[in-house]
Amino acid sequence: MRNKLYYVLQLADNALIMGQRLGEWCGHGPIIEQDIALTNTSLDHIGRARSLYQYAADIYNGMSAAEKAGCFLSVALSQKAKAGEAVQEDDMAFLRDAWDYRNFLLVEQPNKDWAYTIARDFYYDAFNYFYFAALSESSDTTLAAIAQKSLKEITYHLKWTSEWVIRLGDGTDESHGRIQEAINYLWPYTGEMFQMNQVQKEMAATSVAPDTAGVKTSWDGRINSILQEATLTVPASTFSHTGGIDGTHTEHLGFILSDLQFMQRAYPGMEW
Amino acid sequence: MEHKEIYDILEGVTDPEVPVLSIIDLGIVRDVRVERKDTADEVTVTITPTYSGCPAMDVLAMGIRMALSGRGYRKVNIENRISPAWTTDWMSEAGKQKLKAYGIAPPVRKTGREQALFEEDNIECPRCGSVETELISKFGPTSCKSLYKCSQCLEPFEHFKCH
Numbered sequence: 285m286r287n288k289l290y291y292v293l294q295l296a297d298n299a300l301i302m303g304q305r306l307g308e309w310c311g312h313g314p315i316i317e318q319d320i321a322l323t324n325t326s327l328d329h330i331g332r333a334r335s336l337y338q339y340a341a342d343i344y345n346g347m348s349a350a351e352k353a354g355c356f357l358s359v360a361l362s363q364k365a366k367a368g369e370a371v372q373e374d375d376m377a378f379l380r381d382a383w384d385y386r387n388f389l390l391v392e393q394p395n396k397d398w399a400y401t402i403a404r405d406f407y408y409d410a411f412n413y414f415y416f417a418a419l420s421e422s423s424d425t426t427l428a429a430i431a432q433k434s435l436k437e438i439t440y441h442l443k444w445t446s447e448w449v450i451r452l453g454d455g456t457d458e459s460h461g462r463i464q465e466a467i468n469y470l471w472p473y474t475g476e477m478f479q480m481n482q483v484q485k486e487m488a489a490t491s492v493a494p495d496t497a498g499v500k501t502s503w504d505g506r507i508n509s510i511l512q513e514a515t516l517t518v519p520a521s522t523f524s525h526t527g528g529i530d531g532t533h534t535e536h537l538g539f540i541l542s543d544l545q546f547m548q549r550a551y552p553g554m555e556w
Numbered sequence: 557m558e559h560k561e562i563y564d565i566l567e568g569v570t571d572p573e574v575p576v577l578s579i580i581d582l583g584i585v586r587d588v589r590v591e592r593k594d595t596a597d598e599v600t601v602t603i604t605p606t607y608s609g610c611p612a613m614d615v616l617a618m619g620i621r622m623a624l625s626g627r628g629y630r631k632v633n634i635e636n637r638i639s640p641a642w643t644t645d646w647m648s649e650a651g652k653q654k655l656k657a658y659g660i661a662p663p664v665r666k667t668g669r670e671q672a673l674f675e676e677d678n679i680e681c682p683r684c685g686s687v688e689t690e691l692i693s694k695f696g697p698t699s700c701k702s703l704y705k706c707s708q709c710l711e712p713f714e715h716f717k718c719h
């Protein structure tokens with residue numbers, strides 16, 4: 285069960301961190317419609333994260349004490365589990381430290397500017413679009429249901445980011461240069477999305493998780509066609525940063541979590 | 557219809573974000589079960605979220621509880637079910653008419669094809685009826701709505717997205 289738990293958390297962490305990053309734009313968008321678009325999208329990601337965290341919490345609560353031991357390095361969560369308390373979705377989000385987070389390095393990259401935000405989201409939305417279509421067929425009915433629920437939302441996200449990539453790429457010299465820079469800079473973070481670690485291999489073997497090879501082919505096709513329409517160049521490098529899905533993160537995740545978790549860490553169990 | 561009385565009560569529970577629509581109009585009530593326990597009826601209402609991050613779900617659950625307990629149902633359970641995923645195809649005809657009268661253009665197409673999500677031209681202006689309208693943003697003040705402008709009467713309006 286431990287690998288299933290880790291896999292569900294990986295999906296959840298991607299959704300939460302992406303949602304949190306987009307939430308940072310709230311009140312800072314260039315015009316109100318785009319500000320609203322980003323926060324709407326953020327809400328979709330966070331809604332999906334909630335369903336997945338609750339599922340992860342259910343899996344964890346159903347494990348034996350022996351199975352639970354050593355599942356997490358985070359002290360706060362381990363203490364709660366040791367006290368025999370059932371954990372909830374919020375505990376998964378608020379009480380795990382960075383090394384227990386399993387999200388892609390891509391989604392924790394800073395918003396920086398409009399071009400970087402669009403490029404990062406475009407890569408991730410395109411991945412999500414094909415990945416969740418495949419996950420809709422998961423042998424795990426809960427994951428399949430969450431994936432089906434998410435798919436229409438993700439379709440909207442991808443449509444929106446694709447339009448922006450095209451608008452910026454095929455826009456002025458300035459916008460073209462800046463989106464190309466962002467596309468190039470973030471490119472080495474895309475390879476990790478298709479990496480299969482031990483957890484994923486085991487999940488794929490039982491058809492819980494999709495094999496990412498098929499997703500990669502579809503993703504390449506979509507990225508190529510949109511970048512071409514945007515008059516942008518597809519980066520040629522095959523180098524890839526890795527580590528996020530196994531809990532080794534860039535320096536950015538700690539800062540995100542300190543924002544996200546501060547209240548629950550300072551005032552445990554607070555509600556408002 | 558089975559449990560008609562319960563459904564009638566649920567007709568009175570409205571969406572906090574689109575208060576003209578009841579949860580029945582929206583199609584988010586998926587099931588109602590009534591079980592006789594000891595001397596009282598225990599009611600279980602199964603609902604489904606419109607969008608994954610719909611912030612109204614907790615308020616809706618509370619609204620359902622209050623409406624039913626106000627009519628004497630003491631034991632009320634709310635269950636969440638996300639599969640099959642909600643679609644605007646489940647919105648009632650009455651609901652669409654109410655939306656229009658309220659000034660929000662109702663969803664027009666049947667979903668099922670990805671195209672349906674985006675072929676959003678010719679949305680009828682709920683104010684003057686003109687179809688000379690233009691999309692301002694696919695994302696509106698809530699996830700379920702997009703923003704339009706009427707080229708005829710020049711008024712901006714919201715459109716309940718086909719989903």
Ligand SMILES: [Zn+2]
Pocket residue numbers: 681682683684685686706707708709710711
């Ligand atoms: Zn009009």
